[in-house]
Amino acid sequence: MLDDVRKNVRRAALALVACFGLIAIALGYWQVWRAADLGQDPANPRIADERLLLPRGRILDRTGQVLAESQTTQAGLQRHYADPSLVHTIGFHSDRFGDTDLEAVYAAELSGERSLSPLDRLERQLFHHQPQPDDLVLTIDKRIHDAAIEALGKSSGAIVVVDPRSGAVLAMASRPFFDPNAADSQMPALQGDPSQPLFNRAIQALYVPGSTFKTVTATAALDRNLVDLNQPIMCTTAVKVGSYSVDCKNSQHIPRLTYQQAYAWSSNRVFGLTGLLLGFPNLAPINRWLDDNPPGPYPWTENDGSIQASADVLDEYARRFGFGRAVPFDVPVAVSHIKNPDTPWTPQLLVQTAFGQGELQVTPLQMALVAATVANGGRVPTPYVAADLRRDGSAQQLHEPGQFFSIASSSEVASTMVSFMVEGVDNGYAAKAAISGIKVGGKTGTAEVGDGTSHSWFIGFAPADAPRVAIAVIMEHQGSGSDFATPAAQQVMRLALSVYK
Structure with a gap:
């Protein structure tokens, strides 16, 4: 009888150890191995909250005209687009629906996240350092785009x-x-x-x-x-x-x-x-x-x-x-x-x-x-x-x-x-x-x-x-x-x- 009790206790102990082991492996996987991915995943609630407070780089046409930028409002930083007719060129950034088109493809650069390691991100959080987003310069010429929109008139097309x-x-x-x-x-x-x-x-x-x-x-x-x-x-x-x-x-x-x-x-x-x-x-x-x-x-x-x-x-x-x-x-x-x-x-x-x-x-x-x-x-x-990324007077050619x-x-x-x-x-x-x-x-x-x-x-x-x-x-x-x-x-x-x- 006593032997049976001891066996059951050992089994329970082994099961608990196995469970704790699995938990430790899972935590290690997500907190160490996948930490960098989680830190940049837009579905991460912490990242989503953080996005509301972080500046985002501008998007410019080839002549330097600002097409998209972050503006401070009563609700916090919000993305502002100078001309709605460019939405199918630029895409859009939304805290509710995510990013599309160029806003999505270059999201890491525009948010200043591309070069951050998990250690850099932790340092930024501890010392409240602001990210340094890149500006994205396009090959689009706003004047030619405007002429194209005008030429289409009310017709659907491209x-x-x-x-x-x-x-x-x-x-x-x-x-x-x-x-x-x-x-x-x-x-x-x-x-x-x-x-x-x-x-x-x-x-x-x-x-x-x-x-x-x-x-x-x-x-x-x-x-x-x-x-x-x-x-x-x-x-x-x-x-x-x-x-x-x-x-x-x-x-x-x-x-x-x-x-x-x-x-x-x-x-x-x-x-x-x-x-x-x-x-x-x-x-x-x-x-x-x-x-x-x-x-x-x-x-x-x-x-x-x-x-x-x-x-x-x-x-x-x-x-x-x-x-x-x-x-x-x-x-x-x-x-x-x-x-x-x-x-x-x-x-x-x-x-x-x-x-x-x-x-x-x-x-x-x-x-x-x-x-x-x-x-x-x-x-x-x-x-x-996408022509290049610019920050602090330096430029990185993309193509x-x-x-x-x-x-x-x-x-x-x-x-x-x-x-x-x-x-x-x-x-x-x-x-x-x-x-x-x-x-x-x-x-x-x-x-x-x-x-x-x-x-x-x-x-x-x-x-x-x-x-x-x-x-x-x-x-x-x-x-x-x-x-x-x-x-x-x-x-x-x-x-x-x-x-x-």
Whole structure:
């Protein structure tokens, strides 16, 4: 009996020791091993309380204009944003909802926490030392941003302006937007707003690009030496591709035209057939096959014919421009793609994709990079919006300007595409992008969206001989790219060229 009692006591003692051991290990893990993480976790109530009392670094545009700063109020320090329309560029800092976009990515630097070790943090708490936050300087030019917001007017959409030489993003405007100064009180209403003001259309929205995508198709054809630029093409009739009919309506006023003119006047038949012929190098030059009277049956209509090789080429060149992969950027960007991954290629889908419809989905940033790539000699610039961190007169550069993450074509092909885009402005649908005394390159797009309306697109750059700015404009449900997005782009480019050298 006594032995049983002793055994039970020993068991209980061992269980207690084991429990205390587990508690000690857990405490050691959280208080020593994970102390640094806990000390910076915004969900930590102590950190959340501390955030109310701590200053936060400013966010400045490239000229030094203050875009965001901490201000002392009766309720303590509060984040103040000078212009609500920049919310989709900067993000916002909220004690209730946390941080978003650049405010989140650079939260540690803006709060002065990045360089603090647990010992430094303890010393600061014991001796009441204030943190030393960094200021964040952006590549954004507030003047160009203001011009973009004004050019959008009341239209939902986005405008992205990039320096094609460096990759610096000069404007990233998205409309509608909301006031981050009132986000805490308005968030429930904002979340239920059908216009989606919380949605950053510049980098997260996916749109059908319309004829602006012909820039990718043309680049692929030229880079593979498939086209004779001097051989004219007759384009007056529609061609049946499976159950789909692709026509020459856009260019019907010029029935006999060069490949460059077909681009400037946005011929769907010429570029739809180009897409189908990309995988048949033995047929080069393909001009005869783009004509009203091809030399024979189209190769994909033969018994053993297939468009897979052509689809693979178009997919490859789209990927070179940045489609189908994450674009390197300070904040996450939705991935643009040329079709849904589960959809098999068919001649009907490929012909529509090649002229800018089908299942194509693109971000405005991606299309700005397409224009910037042509302007940058075929190299796809690595975009960035955070320039440097500054504190006490010293600066830390965050990105190396002039980097590129892909090569879409040879420099010779890019130069030819520059001439195509200049032709589009000088003698094509992009005429409303013209700026007096400056050569401008551009391509319009009118993207059908299935509800009877069209999105209005423009991509381009200026000056064409030494581009300093590249631009993409999307105006939702506005109609013709020539009539809406193009004059909006002209307005922004004209201002940008006057202030950005």
